[in-house]
Amino acid sequence: MGAPLLEIENLRTYFHSRSKRAFIRAVDGVTMVIARGETLSVVGESGSGKSVTALSIMGLLDAGPGVISGKITFRTDGGERNLLHDLEHYVTLGEQDGRIMEVSKDEAGWRKQVERIMAEVRGKEIAMIFQNPKSALNPFVTVGHQITEAIRLHTPTKHPREAKERSLYWLERVKMDSPRLRFDNYPYGLSGGMCQRAMIAMALSSEPALLIADEPTTGLDATIQSTIVGLLAELKSELGIATLLISHDIRVVSRLADDVAVMYGGTVVEYGPAPEILGARFGLKHPYTAALLASRPSAQNVEEKGGLPAIEGEVPDPIDVPRGCRFYARCNRVTEDIRDACARHEPALKELTPGHHVRCWLYGD
Amino acid sequence: MKLAATKPITLVLARELALAALLLVGVSFVVFVILYLSPGDPFSVLLEGQISNHAARAGLREALGVPRTWYVQYLSWLGNLLQGNFGTSIRTGLPVFGEIARVALSTLYLTLGSMLVTLLIAVPIALHSSVRGTTALNWLLTMLAYVVSALPVFWLGYVAVYVFIHQFGVFPLTARIAASSERTWPFSLLPIFVLGIGNGTVSEVVRHLREEMSRVMGEDYIRTARAKGASVWRHAFKEGLLIPMTEIIASKIPFILGGAVIVEQVFNWPGMGRMAWQAAQDRDFPVIMGIAMIAATLVRLGSLLQRVVYVAVNPRASNERRGAAWAE
Numbered sequence A: 001m002g003a004p005l006l007e008i009e010n011l012r013t014y015f016h017s018r019s020k021r022a023f024i025r026a027v028d029g030v031t032m033v034i035a036r037g038e039t040l041s042v043v044g045e046s047g048s049g050k051s052v053t054a055l056s057i058m059g060l061l062d063a064g065p066g067v068i069s070g071k072i073t074f075r076t077d078g079g080e081r082n083l084l085h086d087l088e089h090y091v092t093l094g095e096q097d098g099r100i101m102e103v104s105k106d107e108a109g110w111r112k113q114v115e116r117i118m119a120e121v122r123g124k125e126i127a128m129i130f131q132n133p134k135s136a137l138n139p140f141v142t143v144g145h146q147i148t149e150a151i152r153l154h155t156p157t158k159h160p161r162e163a164k165e166r167s168l169y170w171l172e173r174v175k176m177d178s179p180r181l182r183f184d185n186y187p188y189g190l191s192g193g194m195c196q197r198a199m200i201a202m203a204l205s206s207e208p209a210l211l212i213a214d215e216p217t218t219g220l221d222a223t224i225q226s227t228i229v230g231l232l233a234e235l236k237s238e239l240g241i242a243t244l245l246i247s248h249d250i251r252v253v254s255r256l257a258d259d260v261a262v263m264y265g266g267t268v269v270e271y272g273p274a275p276e277i278l279g280a281r282f283g284l285k286h287p288y289t290a291a292l293l294a295s296r297p298s299a300q301n302v303e304e305k306g307g308l309p310a311i312e313g314e315v316p317d318p319i320d321v322p323r324g325c326r327f328y329a330r331c332n333r334v335t336e337d338i339r340d341a342c343a344r345h346e347p348a349l350k351e352l353t354p355g356h357h358v359r360c361w362l363y364g365d
Numbered sequence B: 001m002k003l004a005a006t007k008p009i010t011l012v013l014a015r016e017l018a019l020a021a022l023l024l025v026g027v028s029f030v031v032f033v034i035l036y037l038s039p040g041d042p043f044s045v046l047l048e049g050q051i052s053n054h055a056a057r058a059g060l061r062e063a064l065g066v067p068r069t070w071y072v073q074y075l076s077w078l079g080n081l082l083q084g085n086f087g088t089s090i091r092t093g094l095p096v097f098g099e100i101a102r103v104a105l106s107t108l109y110l111t112l113g114s115m116l117v118t119l120l121i122a123v124p125i126a127l128h129s130s131v132r133g134t135t136a137l138n139w140l141l142t143m144l145a146y147v148v149s150a151l152p153v154f155w156l157g158y159v160a161v162y163v164f165i166h167q168f169g170v171f172p173l174t175a176r177i178a179a180s181s182e183r184t185w186p187f188s189l190l191p192i193f194v195l196g197i198g199n200g201t202v203s204e205v206v207r208h209l210r211e212e213m214s215r216v217m218g219e220d221y222i223r224t225a226r227a228k229g230a231s232v233w234r235h236a237f238k239e240g241l242l243i244p245m246t247e248i249i250a251s252k253i254p255f256i257l258g259g260a261v262i263v264e265q266v267f268n269w270p271g272m273g274r275m276a277w278q279a280a281q282d283r284d285f286p287v288i289m290g291i292a293m294i295a296a297t298l299v300r301l302g303s304l305l306q307r308v309v310y311v312a313v314n315p316r317a318s319n320e321r322r323g324a325a326w327a328e
Helices: A050-058 A107-118 A143-154 A160-173 A179-183 A192-205 A222-239 A250-256 A274-278 A287-294 A299-305 A336-344 B008-037 B042-046 B054-064 B070-082 B096-132 B136-150 B153-167 B182-198 B202-217 B220-227 B232-266 B272-282 B285-313 B315-327
Strands: A004-017 A022-035 A039-043 A067-076 A079-082 A091-096 A099-105 A126-129 A210-214 A242-246 A259-264 A267-273 A350-353 A356-358
Touching (some): A022 A267, A050 A067, A143 A179, A160 A179, A222 A242, A259 A274, A267 A287, B008 B070, B008 B285, B042 B054, B070 B285, B096 B182, B096 B232, B153 B182, B182 B232, B220 B232, B232 B285, B272 B285
Parallel strands (some): A126 A210
8 A cells, every 4th residue: 555645534524404403414434545546435325425525525515504523634745734624613513422412613714714725735636526527517618628727727837728738638648539629519519428538637637646536437328437437447557646436336446446445324334455345255344345245236146136135224314323333224244242232332443454444343352 | 501500699680680570560559559549649739728629630630741540640650660760759840760869878878877786786795695695794785685676766766866966965956967078977876876776676686696696506517616626706607697697687678767767857867768758748659659669679689688698608509599590
């Protein structure tokens, strides 16, 4: 594992629901590390807090009355900084048993502080691509101009003609067909796959240290998905850019990830090297990871079990988080020995083998 | 094929022009019928205080060359109009077009100025609240905008006259003597502000702009702009401000013109509104018809401008136009 580039420590992102007068604990104590040049993939069902984690890193969540706490250390050649630096000064929390009960917030100050920290980071150090690339590009601006804008904002290339040449270089790099033609196209004239290529070109053109890809293949046709994944794999080996890949698609993850973090109900339940987590040894996994892997479509699954096994039950309510293990209600591997612990206490993230952490009472001592 | 090669803007213009012509004929007919059916006629006004018997009226009618039946009267007016002749004022005997042209500029000055005032008030409130959500400050400002919009413009006008002219003497009583005189232009600010604030559109402009801008701020491409460190305003400008602004202004032109009639009356402003008022009292049919035509044209121009901006700004709309031309 390379030197750490981005370290997330105990990230908690809570939104406040005024109608329910309660916190929605979207991300609840997430810790993970992205190493230089490596791809960390976050997997999990919808509502597990994957995207909110990414948006918290970028400071892109609308402030609202919610709260983000923890520490996000970003290390570049220029030094290290905490992307959540001093944000706690703008929030007063009333805590009880480690749970946040009430909050008062200076929203304007919070917003200013976020912009102050992130102004140097967004687009320049950390770039981001999204799902549904067609709506993620500005429909009123040509594709080329949107890439040129990123180049002129974040790289020493300021002259319009040079920036255009640079954009064309990146459009070629992402294998856009007839880049010179596409340069002057508006997004509506492009397919979803082409739009995602343009998004990738735009993100990479400012030569960031970290790329956050939030469900980059969701919303694309199956065949296009696979070419986009292929492109990301190629760019990864060519450019060696660190990537935070968020996806619910295990196939995408297994092709790209060096490390995997499995999220469930706002926390990381398993975290470690991709081959270990996605590999076939089901015995040494979190029950949720095992269920997730078993439910992915494969010929073997369909032949042996006559269909895809689904995970029974639903994701825990982020407002009324269960006291014990978050997966307890849906877990099929609870034994009588640990049932009591599962129901009452949340297990800690334990290191099973070097670098491989699991949050489950099955692996207690 | 020929059409497909035409620029989308040209097509929009052609369609709008055809529509405008039809609409103007319709408006002129309706206005004429209403005038004809309403009590009173120009002859009794002209002959007021004089011998008003049947023979005198018939003689006057003959002298002015007014046809006997109402439909011949309308058709001859329409025929003249098609040749660019708006007729002559019954009261002054001068050509209507010249009369209107003489005062049109000052009305244009008043209405455009008041639109600017409306926007200068509404845009900052709308933008602030669309980005910041409801804060105490913009809640107060929005409420103020609603209250102000509910004030009748004639009342606001008389209050302004009382306060600024009678009480403090900031402005001379005749607000605007000549359009060209440079020394008088500050005095025209008063009616412009009264119309801009009191035409009842401020609150709706605020509401429309805020809704549109809030919607655009929630779009994926704005999130992309933020993620890449670009200016959110620059990316949101076209869809969030330019298009909704032209939309709302175009739809409010009739209200602004209506307000101008009252403001011109209150401030003794020599414009089309006052002329229309006078002509209505005199039953000066050709003048009323002429002003109705000009007003209807201005309203159409507003919506034309809105279409043109929309098509020019929105690449998708330009393409749909082109696609439609193919189908035709």
